[in-house]
Amino acid sequence: MRNCCLALNNSGDAAGGRLTGDGLLENVFTQIDSFLSQGILSNSREVSRLLGAVEDAIKLIAPQLRDNHTTMETDHTEAEITVRRGQTPPIGPISLANDNARLDTSWETATGNGMYPGRVEYSNHSFKHINSLNTNSKVVTAFVSNPATEHLTQPVILTFRHLQVRAESSEMNYTCVFWSEGRVHEEGGAWSSRGCTKVTSNATHTVCSCSHLSSFAVLMALYPVQDTFELRLLTWLGLSVSVVCLLLCILTFWLCRSIQGTRTTIHLHLCVCLFIADLVFLSGISHTQRCRFVAGLLHLFFLGSFSWMLLEGVQLYLMVVLLFDFPSYCKSLYLPLYLHAVGYGLPLTIVIISAVTYPDGYGTTQHCWLSLERGFIWSFFGPVCTIIFLNAFIFIITVWRLAQKFSSLNPDLSNLHKIKVFTVTAVAQLCVLGTMWIFGVFQFQEEGTVVMTYLFTILNSLQGALLFIMHCLLNKTVWNQLV
Template sequence: MGGPHGGPFLLFHGDPHLLTKVSIPTACALWCPPNSSCVNGTACRCAPGFISFSGEIFTDPLESCDDINECGPPSPVDCGGSASCQNTEGGYYCTCSPGYEPVSGPAVFQNESENTCRDKDECSSGEHRCHNSTICVNTVGSYTCHCRQGWVPRPGFQDKQMITVCEEIFFPAWTAPPGIKSQRLSAFFERVQKMSRDFKPATAKKSMQDLVRSVDDLLKNSGDLESLGQSSKHVTATHLLSGLEKTLRTLAKAIPKGSFTYRSDDDTELSVVVQEQGKGNVTVGQSHARILLDWAVAAAAGESGPSVVGILSSQNMKKLLANASLKLDLEKLKETYESPVRGAKVTLLSAVSSVFLSNPNTEKLDSNVSFAFTLHEQPELKPRQELICAFWKNDGNGNGSWATSGCWKMGSGNGSITCQCSHLSSFAILMAHYDVEDPKLALITKVGLALSLVCLLLCILTFLLVRPIQGSRTTVHLHLCICLFVGSAIFLAGIENEGGEVGTRCRLVAVLLHYCFLAAFCWMSLEGVELYFLVVRVFQGQGLRKLWLCLIGYGVPLIIVGISAGAYSKGYGREKFCWLNFEGGFLWSFVGPVTFIVLGNAIIFVITVWKLTQKFSEINPDIKKLKKVRVLTITAIAQLFVLGCTWVFGLLLFDPESWVLSYIFSILNCLQGFFLFVLYCLLNKKVREEYRKWACMVAGNRYSEFATTTSASGSSHNQTQGCPSDTGTLGGIPSTGPARG
């Protein structure tokens, strides 16, 4: 060994026969930090597994040797699959990951080549902590606790967790609807209570089949259910549908995963699919109805177990839903039919299908659900009839009705119809016959126009044949009646567009109606002019010449219709009615001139009534006030119809659903021909005298025939009282002998 001066010394290493000479520095750095060794008097070296900031060897007395993390970057140790690296002070080791154990070899190793880790089955080795209400299911590297068949997680727990706690499925409580007295219904719910007491999760499929058969028996042999009022039937139907949905949803959770189908002897179909939650679509159903939806819709929020999708289709349920009301989407129908819709008569054309999911909150779904319904009746749709997709809506008070909001028809064909809905309930396909127009109002229109046609025809014959009343005013009356007669006849015969397509016939009818009614209003304006000349200006002449009257009465509407048709010919004809189209303001080609004429005549009406009031006082100031008011009132009312001022109600009819104005407008204007006949014929003394002469002539001819047959019996003189006997003319018709009658 070296002496005190630190000189070189010899060191035997290994074999004593081999002598190795090692040089040891004569001086060592005394400042080397922990986990390092001295290199010389100015440098230190970090021990294996440690390193300094400057590297393995460093000269700075302030540096330290820190542990190297062999398990971290930049070059971590590869322990192999299912294993993890564990860093130690100055070293490392590899062990199997939790849930794995070595098949052979030590539990601690250094690299991948020594790795024998394999999955450990905690469920078979008794190392799990699953609750006794669950079943342990081994997973790769771990395990989960699943609810047993027929069990569901308790509130606050989720399935397939290590802490899952489950409870057994019970038959839901279901009792009879309150206030409904029926022995058949009571017997049904007694059977339901027995099924509830005897229920076992292992027999869930059988319980579902028994429940379907029980409902079939109740509806097929309804007994005293038939005597219930309509409202009670609908309450019962609502209770049954909601109860079935809840009960079938619960029982379906107790059946094994997969699909389940049952068809009863009464053709009621039940289809259920149970599977793990996932993505993608699923189709469920049979011959009555099928449903297509996303699996994500079926799962309830926070649910971790299998999801359920089911559909129950019943033909017998239609018995309880007969004559149920339908809540219409009035705004949509108003756009479709261009007219207010007051109600609908509905007919059930498909089985009633009730859909149930694991998710009980189906009022607003994240994605739409598609339905395909089989139509067991093939209806022949008439005008204002269509197939609609409807659902049974619970009103919250136990009752219900059909509704269409949130559902729409996608298409139809081959005996089926496809619908989409944004929610779920009990669905069916209805054929609805909408009451687009009030039937009472339609009857008033048809009867009033028919009466007006008869009266207008009598007016036309009177104005043509009665000579004492001929003049310019009679000419105006005649042509006004002709225009109203032709327009009313065309309206009755062709206003409705039965085919739904706007063809040549419908366009022609619309053009003719446009022209005839515009011409009628032009003649009404001429009535106002003649009345103004007669009462205000007190002209003694015959008014405007006949040529000018015809040019204005028939020429002006011809120009308006010609310009309208040339500018926009498609404006004539609509899907439901052969009249002017509302698009692009085309209706103003009629409303504009009519408004101008009606307002002008209204001014003339006010002036003439005022003038007449003055003239009555001037002509006979002693006339009684009551009689004066009566005469003036009758005259004013008569002129309202002559001048078309009653059309003001139509111009004020901004809202088509204002039924009061609609009735007033229809009654007054459908009877315009009748009022013209009363005013110009029955209240005219000259016309009444001519009518009396005509009546006497007709009665005289009949009496003459009778007198001829009885002359042999000695009768010599027969004369009807009240009829003239002098020779002359009868209503302008020469008479060659004594007038009989």
Template sequence: MEKAVLAAAVRNTKERQNVEGPFMDIETRRVEKCSLMKTFRLKAGNQTMDILCTTIQKESLGGAVAFISYASIGSIINESFVSEENLMTKEKLHNFYLNSKVVSGTVGSRKNTSLSMSINFTFQHEKIKRENEQPLCVYWQGSSWSNEGCQVISSDENQTVCSCSHLSSFAILMASTKLQVDPVLTMITYVGLSLSLLCLFLAALTFLLCRPIQNTSTSLHLQLSICLFLAHLLFLTGINQTKPKVLCSIIAGTLHYLYLASFTWMLFEGLQLFLTVRNLRVANYISAGKFKRRFIYPFGYGIPAVIVAVSAGVGHSNYGTHTHCWLSFHGKFIWSFMGPVFVIALINLSFYLTTLYILKDQLSSLNNEVSRMHNTRMLTFKAIAQLFILGCSWSIGFFLVEGVLDPIRSIVAYSFTIINVLQGVYIYLVYCLLNHKVREEYRNWFKKMKKRTETNNYDLFGSVTHTRMMEKTVGFPGKSSNLSSWHNVTHTPDSSSCFPESKKEEE
């Protein structure tokens, strides 16, 4: 691109050209004669480049220079391509993100041209620079960002001035000088998610083993519980495993899949509820068994797999960042998760509202099925609350981005964590503990366990008592007695034997 623009500038007779478009802004200059220390300023978009006239004439035979500002390329070659080995810094930095447009400057036919005199670039920040953030002037070095040959001249909240001794594609990389960790939030996360994992595990066991409640709805609840359990477990153990990068990307992709699968199973819960209520007034309907066999598993696990596969094919570098193994929040890649979540939430909400409307209409006209419809209506309210807990958590999580102010960010982080913790607790509480059939089954299980324990204790007590009676009857020979005397005593029948039935048989 730079070569083509430069060639066009050389061929053009105009001294100065400006081109503005949706994808890039360009300014070119032709310089024939100028004073020794004269500086030219080129502007593309809101970014500027200052270059000496002598540098232009020395590096370019045609005396041409081009400056390009790209509108959206920063979302492609973003902070995911930062390699700490290529960054020369005095201290450990965290939370990297691009905070400017990507620009390119060229005066010759070679890339990464080394210059006798440095060139200055002025970058306008995309987001206001916060405290504890440090800007880095970086250039694109083949496959990653590097700051070699570039340094920061000045910086404030809105812009940064860089000086570079070569030409390439440049940008401002922002980083935090301190990794801020909230110990209270960390404790809530680990303790809360551990509680949620326990509840999800108990719920999955209940749905799997409790026969009186096993139906299509229970099967959907089981799949949702399994997906959430695996997602939360992987979140606890792998969210901070940022090295190696390949492992981090795999963890991020797996989390993406598991959370999408959770919402897909919620979609099927809404569809199943809607079909159940519709079947109350429609004679010809699809049975729950058919619905389960034909659609539930291929679509429940297949739809998320397709979304993740397409997302990985388009932007695999956005899986995993330098701080966590999740999707990159910069650019539009996060919509590969938030988009399906919002769509599923809207579809489910429409299902639930339609279900409530149908139930209201039916309750006023039918009295013989009031109990059944009342149960269905309660199930609908439970599903709406579940949709709120799962959907609301990720709607809040969407705003956990770098641009949110610190006080608001803390509130959002706490809300996101607490609501995520409530997911497992809610599922176990509503669908297990508050279900009278499940409680009855729990009672039966506890009775059986208690009876089995009492039986084992009784057998153990009886065995000990029997042994003591034998010891008392026989009198335990002393140390001088041998095994043969013990054998004779225990096998000699008399009136005081412990086996009276044997004596009767002999008589």
């Protein structure tokens, strides 16, 4: 591998030497064929080095080519290079195509916004035998003379021909990806879907739209797409039931005066967060037109539900362990402000920091949720795991102190029974929401199994019904008020 890359770089360095541009290009292709004839690449560092060396070499060779349009094909590679020379920058659409892929963009994209150097190069390069087991197209490298290709003003359109044509292709999961090199040399690289979306796909071809240039391919999942009719039906029915139950909870907590208090306020806002999150999930999780906005709302309100659960745990701790049931001076205007600062301020702060730090982390090609790249998903699961751990610790201490109080000589049974009910419902609530998001980790991954998907959907549907049963149907005070 090292010798091959050195040979490619030396070919590029010799661009101004004895060989013509066509001779240098042929020399590069000979070196590529010599290396790829050894077998399929499996080491990510080797792939990154090869793709980088080929791109550097052709960028140096392209200006030396005799013709404005050059096509070259060997056993392992196929390239089409267009060079436009002149005093004024070219304008209009341009496309390059070979047997494996077609690339559509504009001369304005190829030239860029900088000073026109008097020529512009545009290359579409296919590797015939660099595919891994998961790719269903040739690996295509596209580059132009424009150095600023990270965020193109106009996306490029790539049409890939599938290597495997299957009768059930409509049920397969095709993903448009590019080769993303590691931040340091030792990391190699990996396929990433960032900045690329699938426009359309059929049994033979997939059309991709990408906002940058690199080495592209189409990945085919080795499992059928899990978005089946049965799963969609279960999601709609389950979440519809959950939304109705949460709405009933909100109305009960808001209108039933006999249960008004700090705990009811916490439950009210917990249900509001889950109600909004379920509505957004129901209407926008798979609609990628406003993906970042939808993902941001889900991030905010699902975090908000856990923040209010944390407040419920803190309230139980104050009542049982510190024997501090929010004195009258805390029940004034200041207490709601403190509750809202934590319940909504904490998740809002996390979402703002996450959006500023990595705005591309909101939304994926398949779901309007948080990206798995760069560990961005932990901006949700990190706080969630912390809250689950803190509440579990609080509940363990609460149960232990309750057991001590029940075994005392003069227990206040009425007050202890009330606290016991509070604790049991809070623990059950935490178990359902916490377990749901354990399965949610797998739900939004590319390799999510159908079992995990169904479990997540069922638990997500149960949360509204569970809250309604625990806090309304089983609450005697609520029944007495209604009757």
